[in-house]
Amino acid sequence: MILRLLLLSIRSRFGPRLAPTDVARTTFRVLPTDLDVLNHMNNGVYLSIMDLGRIDLMARSGVWPELQRRGYYPVVVSSTITYRRSLEPWQTFTVESRIVGLDDVAGYVEQRFVRDGEVCARGVIKARFLKKSGGIVPIPELAELFGLDPDDHPLPEWLADWSAAASLPPRREPTPSVWD
DSSP states (O other): OHHHHHHHHHHHHHSOOOOTTSOEEEEEEOOGGGBOTTSSBOHHHHHHHHHHHHHHHHHHTTHHHHHHHHTEEEEEEEEEEEEOSOOOTTOEEEEEEEEEEEOSSOEEEEEEEEETTEEEEEEEEEEEEEETTSSBOOHHHHHHHHTOOGGGSBOOHHHHHHHHHHOOOOOOSSOOOTTO
């Protein structure tokens, strides 16, 4: 992934500019190191490549340098992915990344793995942005940085339902095991 990140950094720097609300299309190739024992792309690799797709969106939209300047960084809070068709060795595919909505504490990005016009997999992540100095970046500040009007980017109902269902209970100290 490090080599891909380095290549992506160069490509993003010189690639076409995007608005944060645009769809970023990032092309990849299935490498031998991506494969599982069944000789197709390993399910965990999809999540790592999704990270790169989001970085490409933020870099080409000009948001990434501003996040770094302010000492902000994204963290994935939840993710889900559905697979339809395998990606095989050496095949090229495109990851399409777009912001789908905001709620009170997070942003949501949909990402699709597309090959020959067919969606092979689709994932959604819920992300927060944290401050290196501590704390969470408030959504109004984040929306302004990304040039988003939260009223124009409401969270689809199915995504709000998923987010609520996937949430963990509040932290407690110490957390007892549910299996004990």
